[in-house]
Amino acid sequence: MLRQYETIFIINPDLDESQTNEVIEGVKTAIESGGGKVLKVDPWGKRRLAYAVKQYSDGYYVLVVFESSPEFVSQLNGHYRITERIIKHIVVLFEGDLAALASSHTSDSSAAAGDSTRARPFEDSESEDEDF
Secondary structure (H helix, E strand, O other): OOEEEEEEEEEOOOOOHHHHHHHHHHHHHHHHHOOOEEEEEEEEEEEEEEEEEOOEEEEEEEEEEEEEOOOHHHHHHHHHHHOOOEEEEEEEEOOOOHHHHHHHHHHOHHHHHHHHHHOOOOOOOOOOOOOO
């Protein structure tokens, strides 16, 4: 049974644009090769972190909504752990509306970034990364 998930990952802020795009493509490829389907990719850009992560105070945030089997989530978490350019990540069930997510990010991406996470409690029984 396929379920919808969303993942937010933070990329090393010192990478150039092409390296950042390589990391994003790597995540998309991992999802698709694991039998999943990428529904939406929303790069939020470079932002200040709430606290230092691996000695970084900034990071490049990316939101990906995808569809996969529940078993794939642990594989994706493994991909994140071995990708040194990704400094933080989380995978949770997606309970939102893709159409609303798309329309809210077209008007003001900085305000909408907070809106998508405030719309529901951020609980995850699937993810192995508890430190996000």
